[in-house]
Amino acid sequence: GAGVSQSPRYKVAKRGQDVALRCDPISGHVSLFWYQQALGQGPEFLTYFQNEAQLDKSGLPSDRFFAERPEGSVSTLKIQRTQQEDSAVYLCASSLAGTSGAGYEQYFGPGTRLTVT
Amino acid sequence: GDSVTQMEGPVTLSEEAFLTINCTYTATGYPSLFWYVQYPGEGLQLLLKATKADDKGSNKGFEATYRKETTSFHLEKGSVQVSDSAVYFCALSARNNDMRFGAGTRLTVKP
Numbered sequence: 001g002a003g004v005s006q007s008p009r010y011k012v013a014k015r016g017q018d019v020a021l022r023c024d025p026i027s028g029h030v031s032l033f034w035y036q037q038a039l040g041q042g043p044e045f046l047t048y049f050q051n052e053a054q055l056d057k058s059g060l061p062s063d064r065f066f067a068e069r070p071e072g073s074v075s076t077l078k079i080q081r082t083q084q085e086d087s088a089v090y091l092c093a094s095s096l097a098g099t100s101g102a103g104y105e106q107y108f109g110p111g112t113r114l115t116v117t
Numbered sequence: 118g119d120s121v122t123q124m125e126g127p128v129t130l131s132e133e134a135f136l137t138i139n140c141t142y143t144a145t146g147y148p149s150l151f152w153y154v155q156y157p158g159e160g161l162q163l164l165l166k167a168t169k170a171d172d173k174g175s176n177k178g179f180e181a182t183y184r185k186e187t188t189s190f191h192l193e194k195g196s197v198q199v200s201d202s203a204v205y206f207c208a209l210s211a212r213n214n215d216m217r218f219g220a221g222t223r224l225t226v227k228p
Contacts, residue, residue, distance in 0.1 A: 004160075033215055033216075035216075035218075040220070040221070041220055041221070042121075042206050042208075042218030042219050042220050042221050043161070043206075043216070043218050044218070045215045045216065045217065048215050056215065059215075091160075091161070093161075093216075103149035103166065103168040103210065105151075105163050105166070106163075106216060107163075108153075108160045108161040108162070109160060110159070110160040111160060
């Protein structure tokens with residue numbers, strides 16, 4: 001079946017613009033995660049949803065970052081008033097498991113590369 | 118907080134050489150441990166995992182053993198191929214499934 005998809009794959013934004021990044025998880029996956037991957041670094045956790053509930057947003061770097069998953073499927077990560085330091089690859093992952101499922105595999109999308117000029 | 122430290126790269130090996138990429142972790146409780154791989158131009162893929170102490174994960178000739186006493190999960194392969202060239206990430210998951218990743222190790226295998 002289809003894997004995790006993300007759109008757009010590339011986004012160039014001028015500093016100060018708002019952007020919206022979309023994630024389509026694998027159908028039926030309960031959990032959805034957003035990560036930020038800076039160049040040459042490992043992914044860093046941003047936020048986590050179980051169905052439509054955002055259970056952890058401790059990794060969001062500022063209040064300019066906002067994520068939603070209103071129907072428990074597709075998710076959108078929005079960044080307001082983008083800054084140059086927001087340039088990174090934004091990864092989405094989904095998993096079958098709920099909160100008690102440490103050890104369940106996360107399936108990653110290809111990422112959206114955001115460049116803020 | 119929970120964290121992973123892995124061997125810095127880049128690592129360059131000749132084909133059929135032995136590979137070790139070191140990974141150590143810090144976590145409360147009993148995390149699950151993972152190795153993910155990112156081939157050029159592709160997304161992250163799970164390579165192998167281990168969910169409790171002394172478990173050995175294996176896939177595609179790669180192995181890693183969950184060592185609680187040394188808080189380590191080193192990745193090994195006995196004979197690397199050119200097609201193994203990629204970036205390898207060690208990761209742990211201790212709560213709510215969110216992953217904590219190492220910085221990644223770039224492996225280049227030359228013919």
